[in-house]
Amino acid sequence: MTSIKQSYIVDGNDFISCGHASEAVKRTLKELGMPSDLIRRVAIAMYEGEINMVIHAEGGVADVEIFSDGVKIYLRDHGKGIADIEQAMQEGFSTATDDIRELGFGAGMGLPNMKKYADEMEIDTEIGVGTTVYLGFKVR
Amino acid sequence: MENKKFVESANEKCTGCDRCMKRCPTEAIRIKDGHAYILSERCVGCGECVRVCPNGAKIEYYDDVKDIGKYNYNIALVSPSIFGQFNNLRDIDILLTAIKHLGFDEICEVSIGAEILSDAYSHLIDKLKKPIISSACPAIRNLIMMKYETLVDNISPLYQPEEVVAKLAIEKAKKTLDLRRGDIGVFLITQCEANVIEMKRNAADIIDKVIAFKDIYFSLLAEMKKIDDSDKERLSKANWAGIISGSNTGEALKLFSDNMLTASGIENCLSILNELERGSFLSNVDFIELYACTTGCTGGAANMENRFLARTRLRQLKSEIPRRKKTYHFSSFSAFMHEPYKVKNVYALSDDREEALELSMKMHEIYSRLPKKDCGNCGAPSCRAFAEDVVKGFKRKCDFIKGD
Missing domain, CATH: 3.30.70.20 (Alpha-Beta Plaits)
Structure with a gap:
């Protein structure tokens, strides 16, 4: 099946420009004439993923594969890993510092929102090694 | 159209x-x-x-000024930003009377529409998705529909003030004068091309003609000179809050004073929409009012005066506007609501997704070879647009790459 593969480096020190990867993916999806519902879900969930990588893991890589009927996104980082996935998936739970919250991030909605907007989600994490979040989206 | x-x-x-x-x-x-x-x-x-x-x-x-007076009953809808276009205008009625003399039977102030919408927002504030993005500027609305799909649901479904007054004026003329719709010509006098596009595409049932302020400016000047107190009509009915909506301090000032954000100028609006789309400051703001033109409607391209001076003049009118009793009362505003706005994708490479995918791959391949200087020398605004044009079949040549 034909697909477009894109890879983006998410800079861990850059709060301001964070969101460039999801922005670029959004543009590609628009070029493809994807349904707006899918574009919205991908844009929101992927941006949450990018922010997570910046806040918790000093950045990482976003690998994106776009098909005519869906999108697969792998967000890979080499951060500290997630100790308790179930807890991390709860709305409002966050390990972000107060400084980060002051900036308007770290509300504990990142992973729950990603789950809400994606059709498939898998988290692969190891303490001290890193985390890979897989997000799958299908045209509905 | x-x-x-x-x-x-x-x-x-x-x-x-x-x-x-x-x-x-x-x-x-x-x-x-x-x-x-x-x-x-x-x-x-x-x-x-x-x-x-x-x-x-x-x-x-814009429509031809010669159309003014061609209907049995000609109604002018006058945008408040126009009040800031004249030196030493102390009395709006002189201007409104002069406009009437150009061939109109009735004058309606768009400011009244802004006042009604302000009431509408206080009724609907809990029902609309926050942050509410004002629907006042059609250029901003269209920009969001094209480029910001995650924000489309935040656009207020309420009419623009122009549409509110158009609808009321038509109803009134039908009822009190026993006219049919076809007898009535509704003319919007405006400074704004986005209004033309919007009215022609989506409000042609209530607005028949859109006239540029610049096209009647000189005839207005001449007409205003002729008017003295004896033939000046008392036409202005709006309050200050409605009139100042002609500049970017806006329709919702009172209601949302502590948690609203206003901005004008396309660059500023784009930066706010970008941040909004990324989710920043969503929690701090309930109402967002954006105007594509710097200073709001006073900055419209079909106005005559410097936009900042026009805004100052509009503000100077404040002391001249008496407090007036509202002439309208609505318990429901559903008559002034659009269907929810929909995303309008103008960037798709093809209607067929498989084909679009092929084209997109080609486009990214071309883009990867371009210098990414976005110099514009090729005739496209960015290297990305260059690649887009090429896969769509337009010939382009980049100065920085050999061959092709």
Whole structure:
């Protein structure tokens, strides 16, 4: 099946420009004439993923594969890993510092929102090694 | 009217410089054979290309002033930003009477629509998705529908003030004068091409003609000089809050004073929409009012006066406007609501997704070989647009790569 593969480096020190990867993916999806519902879900969930990588893991890589009927996104980082996935998936739970919250991030909605907007989600994490979040989206 | 070219570039005046192309917020302009060319479906009518063109080559479509008076009953809807266009105008009624003398039977102030909408927002505040993005500026609304799909649901479904007064004026004329719709001509007098595009596409049932303020300016000046107290009519009914909506301090000032955000100028609006789309400051703000033109409607491209001076003059009118009793009372505002706005994708490479995918791959391959300087020398506003044009079949040559 034909697909477009894109890879983006998410800079861990850059709060301001964070969101460039999801922005670029959004543009590609628009070029493809994807349904707006899918574009919205991908844009929101992927941006949450990018922010997570910046806040918790000093950045990482976003690998994106776009098909005519869906999108697969792998967000890979080499951060500290997630100790308790179930807890991390709860709305409002966050390990972000107060400084980060002051900036308007770290509300504990990142992973729950990603789950809400994606059709498939898998988290692969190891303490001290890193985390890979897989997000799958299908045209509905 | 859907496919009409609302803004066109006049080849005989256009020198093919790329100022307009670089300024356009939706990448709607290309340079072809030494002249600018506008992709109409992407034009939101923001007026940027009109203002930046040093040769006056951008022509905005407005209806002909000769149409005024052609209907049995001619109604003028007057935008409040126009009140700031005259030196020493102390009495709005002089201006409104002069407009009436151009051939109208009735004058309606768009300011009244802004007042009604302010009431509407206080009724609906808990029902609308927050942050509410004001629907007042049609250029901003169209920009969001084209570029910001995650924010489309935040656009207020309420009418623009122009549409509110148009609807009320038609109802009143039908009822009190026993006229049929076909007898009534509703003319919007405005400074704004985005209004033209919007009214022609989506409100043609309530607004028949859109007239540019600049096209009646000189006849108005002459007419105003003739008016003295004896033939001046008492036409103005609006309050200050409605009148100041002609500049970017806006319709909702009172209601949302502590948690609203206002901005004007296309660059500022784009930066706010970008941040909004990423989710920043969503929790701090309930109401967002954005105007594509700097200073709001006073900055419209078909106005005559410097926009900042026009705004100051509008403010100076404050002491001249008496407090008036509202002439309308509504318990429901459903008559002034649009269907929810929908995303309008003008960037798809093909209607067929499989084909679009192929084209997109080709486009990214081409883009990867481009210098990413976005210099504009090729006639496209960015390297990305260059790649887009090439896969769509337009010939382009990049100065920085050999061959091709």
